[in-house]
Amino acid sequence: MQFDQDVNALPDLYKRAMRSFAGNVSVITVGRGEDRSGLVATSTVSLSVDPAMMLVCVNRGASSWPLFERYRHFGVNSLTPDQQAIAERFSGRGGVKGQDRYALGRWTTAVTGAPLLEDAAVSIDCSIEDMIERETHSILIGRVRAVEIGDPSAALVYWQGSYRPLLAESLSV
Numbered sequence: 001m002q003f004d005q006d007v008n009a010l011p012d013l014y015k016r017a018m019r020s021f022a023g024n025v026s027v028i029t030v031g032r033g034e035d036r037s038g039l040v041a042t043s044t045v046s047l048s049v050d051p052a053m054m055l056v057c058v059n060r061g062a063s064s065w066p067l068f069e070r071y072r073h074f075g076v077n078s079l080t081p082d083q084q085a086i087a088e089r090f091s092g093r094g095g096v097k098g099q100d101r102y103a104l105g106r107w108t109t110a111v112t113g114a115p116l117l118e119d120a121a122v123s124i125d126c127s128i129e130d131m132i133e134r135e136t137h138s139i140l141i142g143r144v145r146a147v148e149i150g151d152p153s154a155a156l157v158y159w160q161g162s163y164r165p166l167l168a169e170s171l172s173v
Contacts, residue, residue: 052144081165
């Protein structure tokens with residue numbers, strides 16, 4: 001390995017390196033009624049268990065961004081492999097934005113009013129406690145208000161630039 005690299009090449013190298021990290025595909029939802037949107041994220045993690053807190057990184061240039069400030073809540077919806085089309089809609093494929101991203105799936109709400117996908121592998125309802133701005137993104141720190149666990153047999157992950165299924169049966173030792 002050689003680490004003596006041109007600093008101008010670092011952003012591209014970093015982006016390529018991050019593709020080697022397999023990430024859970026989650027749809028992050030925000031808003032209420034007709035004033036709702038969302039995005040796909042692979043940077044969602046548990047911040048703490050007691051109290052239950054989530055951490056989500058969101059690009060401030062995303063079309064959904066203003067709604068996070070306005071509503072101060074978000075839903076984390078971990079997708080299953082058969083929900084890849086939902087991930088593609090929420091990634092903005094084909095220019096789909098806002099309310100139109102909810103055309104697929106069945107949606108409900110819990111405590112905060114954030115949209116939650118009824119048949120997600122896991123849905124977590126959070127109220128925003130803090131928003132930390134760094135460079136192009138904000139780190140959203142959310143207090144968990146409700147959790148719904150669906151079918152744990154499979155997950156949709158993003159790795160090497162593609163969506164891929166992760167099946168529980170393939171993990172057996």
